Each structure stands twice: as structure tokens, then as C-alpha cells.
Amino acid sequence: MVHxxxxxxxxxxxxGAVIAIILLSSLLVGFQTYEASNKYVNMLxxxxxxxTIFFVIELSIRFLGEEKKSLFLKDGWxxxxxxIVLASLVPVAGSSVLILRLLRIFRILRIISxxxxxxxxxxxxxQSLARCGYxxxxxxxxxxxxxxxxxxxxxxxxxxxxxxxxISLLTLVQVMTLSSWETVMLPMQALxxxxxxxxxxFVFITAVVLLNLVIAVLVDVVSKSNITK
Numbered sequence: 001m002v003h004x005x006x007x008x009x010x011x012x013x014x015x016g017a018v019i020a021i022i023l024l025s026s027l028l029v030g031f032q033t034y035e036a037s038n039k040y041v042n043m044l045x046x047x048x049x050x051x052t053i054f055f056v057i058e059l060s061i062r063f064l065g066e067e068k069k070s071l072f073l074k075d076g077w078x079x080x081x082x083x084i085v086l087a088s089l090v091p092v093a094g095s096s097v098l099i100l101r102l103l104r105i106f107r108i109l110r111i112i113s114x115x116x117x118x119x120x121x122x123x124x125x126x127q128s129l130a131r132c133g134y135x136x137x138x139x140x141x142x143x144x145x146x147x148x149x150x151x152x153x154x155x156x157x158x159x160x161x162x163x164x165x166x167i168s169l170l171t172l173v174q175v176m177t178l179s180s181w182e183t184v185m186l187p188m189q190a191l192x193x194x195x196x197x198x199x200x201x202f203v204f205i206t207a208v209v210l211l212n213l214v215i216a217v218l219v220d221v222v223s224k225s226n227i228t229k
Contacts, residue, residue, distance in 0.1 A: 005065035018058055018114050025051040026108040048104075055085045055107070077113040084110055121222070128221040135213050139206060146202050147172055153198070154188055175199065176206045 008014055028048055031040075059081060066072045073079050087103040112118045147168035154162040161171040161184060175181040181203065188195040 002065060002067060005061050006067075007065075009062050009065040014061075015114060019111060021051055021054050021058075022108060022111045022114065025055075025104070029105050029107075051107075052085075052088045055088060055110075059085050077119065081110055081113055124222045125218065128218050131217045131221070132214055135210060135217065139210050142202075142205055142210075143169060143172055143176075146198070150198070153192075157191055158187060172202065175202060178203070178207055 024047070028044055028051065031044055062078070062081075063069065063072050073082065084107055088107060112122055144165075147165050150172065151162050151165055151168040155164070155168075160167075162168050171184060175184055181199070185195065185199040188199075
């Protein structure tokens, strides 16, 4: 019996059907953001029930196809899928409708556990978090130093952006992402000709050097994972 369910679980047609249903469930959530007549609303509700039932059956097949049932939830991906499916079983009613609809959006994440290549990629990214953490620590230190300096230099002239350390940090995050950062620099440049040194050096360190460090870490981890094998 276990062998039969294992064979179904590993069948490519079954896996393809699971991917198709996951995509369908995502489309259903998107359709629910539009105004529709009662006829289409009822159809969407019916399809949502169908998707939920399918997920329960699919998860049951995977559980029954496991040789050692006690190890099923010890697999992080099985636990991940189980949580999402159980969240889908919560009835949509009352004031919690919005929260439950938001929970259903996360069903599209199940495609990661279904597609082996995506699963390997996510696992590689998770492995890189520890090494990226050191880069993030350096980034925070640089942000902190530049925010403190910026608040000391520019708080009097532009208190909306540099009044204190917290506001300065938010301003520098905008500069770091290169989102209209020139609108932050030019007013200070008009008052202090040397201000460009502060902003250009910050952009170079954070948006160029540290970003490339993060990319280098990710590339190194991914190249050593099973994705490239």
C-alpha cells in the first residue's frame, strides 16, 4: 500500500497536476480582488473548495507514501506544506475574512516544495544567510556611522530628513536604494559644496561594494549546491 502511494507521489503527471492546482489557487486569489456578479463569486468559492480538497488529498498521499510516518513532519518542507494546507481549511466567515484570504495567498509558495530546482535554490539561499549576516552587520555599522554624521551636519538645514538618528537612517535607506537620492543630496549640495563627498561615498560603499559582496556570497553558495550538478 505504501509503495502504491509512493508511486503516485513520484509520478510526473501527479506533480504536474499539483503545480497546475497551485497556480489555479493563486489565480483565484487574484480574481477575488475584482468586483464580480454573484454567479462568478459562487463559482470562485466552489473552485476554492475544490483546490482545498485537492491539497488535502495530495498531502495525504504524500503522508501515506512515507515509509516512516513519524519522520514526515520532521522534514521542513513537509511541515511547511502542512501548515499552508491547514490554514486553507479554516472556514472563511465573519470579520476574519481578510486574514484568511491573505493566508490563502501563501498557497503559491507551495510551488517551491513541488519543483526540485526551486527547492534546491531556496535551500542554497538559506545556507547563505549566515554568511550574508556578516555583510548585513557591516552595512548596519556603515549606516549608523553615516546617519550620525548626517544628523550632525544637516539637521539644522533639513530637519525633515536629518532631525535625529532614526530619521537619518530612513533617509539613508532611500539614498542606498537609489530612489530619488539626488533630491536628498542636491539641497545639501547647494548649501555645502563638499556635501557630494558624503553622499557619493555612501552610495559607492553601500549600493556598489556591499551589494557586490552579497551577490558574491550567493553565487558562491549556489555554485557549490546541487543546483549546478
